[in-house]
Amino acid sequence: MSKVSPLVDGLIEAMQCLPGVGPKSAQRMVLHLLERNRDGGILLADIMAKAIEGVGKCQKCRIFTESEVCAICSNEKRDKSCICVVESVSDVFAIEQSNQFNGNYFILHGHLSPIDDIGPDQLALEKLFNLAKSEEVKELILATNSTLEGETTAHYIYDYLKDLDDLRLTKLAQGVPLGGELEYVDRGTIMHAFSGRVELKE
Amino acid sequence: MSKVSPLVDGLIEAMQCLPGVGPKSAQRMVLHLLERNRDGGILLADIMAKAIEGVGKCQKCRIFTESEVCAICSNEKRDKSCICVVESVSDVFAIEQSNQFNGNYFILHGHLSPIDDIGPDQLALEKLFNLAKSEEVKELILATNSTLEGETTAHYIYDYLKDLDDLRLTKLAQGVPLGGELEYVDRGTIMHAFSGRVELKE
Numbered sequence: 001m002s003k004v005s006p007l008v009d010g011l012i013e014a015m016q017c018l019p020g021v022g023p024k025s026a027q028r029m030v031l032h033l034l035e036r037n038r039d040g041g042i043l044l045a046d047i048m049a050k051a052i053e054g055v056g057k058c059q060k061c062r063i064f065t066e067s068e069v070c071a072i073c074s075n076e077k078r079d080k081s082c083i084c085v086v087e088s089v090s091d092v093f094a095i096e097q098s099n100q101f102n103g104n105y106f107i108l109h110g111h112l113s114p115i116d117d118i119g120p121d122q123l124a125l126e127k128l129f130n131l132a133k134s135e136e137v138k139e140l141i142l143a144t145n146s147t148l149e150g151e152t153t154a155h156y157i158y159d160y161l162k163d164l165d166d167l168r169l170t171k172l173a174q175g176v177p178l179g180g181e182l183e184y185v186d187r188g189t190i191m192h193a194f195s196g197r198v199e200l201k202e
Numbered sequence: 203m204s205k206v207s208p209l210v211d212g213l214i215e216a217m218q219c220l221p222g223v224g225p226k227s228a229q230r231m232v233l234h235l236l237e238r239n240r241d242g243g244i245l246l247a248d249i250m251a252k253a254i255e256g257v258g259k260c261q262k263c264r265i266f267t268e269s270e271v272c273a274i275c276s277n278e279k280r281d282k283s284c285i286c287v288v289e290s291v292s293d294v295f296a297i298e299q300s301n302q303f304n305g306n307y308f309i310l311h312g313h314l315s316p317i318d319d320i321g322p323d324q325l326a327l328e329k330l331f332n333l334a335k336s337e338e339v340k341e342l343i344l345a346t347n348s349t350l351e352g353e354t355t356a357h358y359i360y361d362y363l364k365d366l367d368d369l370r371l372t373k374l375a376q377g378v379p380l381g382g383e384l385e386y387v388d389r390g391t392i393m394h395a396f397s398g399r400v401e402l403k404e
Contacts, residue, residue, distance in 0.1 A: 004274055004294070005267040011253040017242035019234045020227065030253075031291050032221045034266050035311065038254050040219035045250035048235075051213040052243045055236060064236050065207040072206055089233050092206070109237065 008034070060131075062107040062124060064089055072104060079103045081138040083131065085157065087111055087145055095143075103141075106131065111149040112156055125157065132161050139168040146174065210236070262333075264309040264326060266291055274306060281305045283340040285333065287359065289313055289347055297345075305343075308333065313351040314358055327359065334363050341370040348376065 003009065008030060015026035033041035057063065058070035065071070072078060072092075082103030086092060087110060095101050108123040120126065132140055142157060144150035158169055175193040176185055185193075205211065210232060217228035235243035259265065260272035267273070274280060274294075284305030288294060294307050310325040322328065334342055344359060346352035360371055376394040378387055387395075 003298075004265055004272050005257060005269075007249070007253040007257050007268045008266050010249050014242070014246040014249045017235075017239055017246055018231045020230070025222065027292065027295065028222070029220045031266075033219075033250075033254065034257060035290070037219055040216070041250055041254045044216040044219055045247045045254070047209070047212050047216045048243055048247035048250075051209040051232075052235065052240050052247070055207060055209050063206055064210050064233075066209050067207075070206050088237070090229065093229065096205075 057107075057109075061105045062109060062127075063092060063105060077102075080136050082141065083137055083139070084141040084143050085128065085154075086143050087150060087153075091143065091145075103139075108144070108153065111144060111147075111153040113149055120156075123153070125160075128157065129160060132167055133164065137167065139170060142169065142171045259309075259311075263307045264311060264329075265294060265307060279304075282338050284343065285339055285341070286343040286345050287330065287356075288345050289352060289355075293345065293347075305341075310346070310355065313346060313349075313355040315351055322358075325355070327362075330359065331362060334369055335366065339369065341372060344371065344373045 012023070012026045012030045015021055015029055016023065021029070054066045055064050056066070058065045058073055059068050060073040061070060063070050063072065067074075079102050083106050084095065084101060084103055085106045085108065086095070087108050089107055089109075092105050092107065095105075106128050108125075108128075110118050110123055112118060112120070112123065131137055140157075140161065142154040144154045154171060161167060161169060173196070174189070175196055176182065176189065182190070213232050214225070214228045217223055217231055218225065223231070256268045257266050258268070260267045260275055261270050262275040263272060265272050265274065269276075281304050285308050286297065286303060286305055287308045287310065288297070289310050289312060291309055291311075294309065297303050297307075308330050310327075310330075312320050312325055314320060314322070314325065333339060342359075342363065344356040346356045356373060363369060363371060375398065376391070377398055378384065378391065378395045384392070
C-alpha cells in the first residue's frame with residue numbers, strides 16, 4: 001500500500017476482488033492502467049458496470065445473457081431435443097469450443113452441497129425436471145464435473161427422472177484424456193478406462 | 203469466446219487490457235464476477251473510472267495522486283534536502299515498504315530510450331534539474347534500475363549536474379542480495395560485489 005493516494009490505494013484494494021489477483025499483481029495492474037492504458041481502463045470500467053448491470057440468466061438454459069432467451073436457445077438450427085446439463089457457464093464455453101455438440105444446455109450454476117446450503121432450489125432443478133418432462137426433450141446428457149459433488153448431483157437428477165419412459169439419460173464417456181501419458185494418469189481414471197475398454201475387433 | 207452474450211464477450215475482451223491477463227483468465231474473472239461477486243464488480247468499475255479520471259501526477263515529484271501535491275511531498279516530517287530519483291511509481295512503493303528512506307522522490311516515469319522516442323522531455327528532466335539546482339536540495343540519489351537504459355539515464359542526469367558544487371550525487375550500493383545464494387547470483391552482480399567489497403577489520 002502506498003498511502004500516497006486514497007484513490008490509487010482504493011483501486012489496488014478493489015482489484016483484489018478478481019480471482020487470482022493478490023496485492024502485488026493488483027498494484028502492477030493499477031500502475032499499468034494509470035501509466036500506459038487509461039483509455040483501456042475507462043472502457044473496461046464502463047463495460048464492467050454495464051455487463052454486471054445488464055447481464056442476467058437466460059429464461060430457458062440459465063446461461064449469462066442480456067436477452068430474455070440466449071442466442072443458443074433461440075437458434076433454430078440447434079437440436080432442442082437434446083439437453084446437456086452442466087455445472088457452470090465455463091463448461092458451456094469449453095463444449096462450444098469443441099464444436100461437437102449441437103443441442104441445448106441447462107446450467108445448474110453449482111452442484112448440490114448441503115454444507116454450503118446449496119439444494120435443489122438453488123440449482124433450479126424443478127425447472128430442469130419440467131423441461132425434461134416436456135414432449136420435445138428426448139435426451140438429457142448429465143455432464144456435471146467428475147467430482148464427488150458433481151456425481152452426486154448427476155445421481156440426484158438421474159434418480160428423479162429415471163422412470164420417464166421417453167427420456168434417454170446419458171453421461172459423458174470417461175477414460176484416458178487425449179494426449180495423456182498413462183504414467184501420469186490418476187488411479188481412478190485408469191480404473192474407469194479399463195472397465196470401459198472398447199473392443200477393437202468388430 | 204462464447205458468442206452467447208455481446209456484453210459478456212465484450213467484458214472478457216476488455217479485461218485483457220490488464221497486464222498478465224489472457225483470454226482464459228479474463229473469462230475466469232468475468233464469470234467469477236457475474237456468478238459470485240457482482241457487488242465487488244460494481245465497486246471495482248466505479249472506483250476504476252473515478253481513479254483514472256481523478257488521478258494525475260504530483261506537481262513536485264510526479265507520483266500518481268489526486269491532489270496537486272502528494273502526501274509525501276507535503277509531509278513536513280520528511281527531509282526535503284534529499285531526493286531519490288526512480289523510474290516508476292512501483293519503485294516508490296518498494297522503497298516506502300522498506301521504511302529506510304525519509305527523503306522525497308522524483309519519478310521519471312520511464313528511462314531514456316531513443317528507439318521508443320523517450321527523451322529528456324518525456325522524463326521531465328528539466329524539472330528535475332531545476333529542483334536539483336534549488337537551494338534546499340543537498341543530495342540526489344540516482345536509483346534508476348540497474349539495466350542498460352536505467353544506467354544510461356542515471357549517467358545522463360549525473361553528467362548534467364556533476365559540476366554543481368553544493369549537490370551530492372549518489373547511487374544505491376550494488377552487491378549480493380540479502381538471502382541470495384552465491385551459486386545463483388549472476389556474473390555482473392558478483393563482479394560488483396567483489397569490486398565493492400567491504401573491509402571487516404576496523
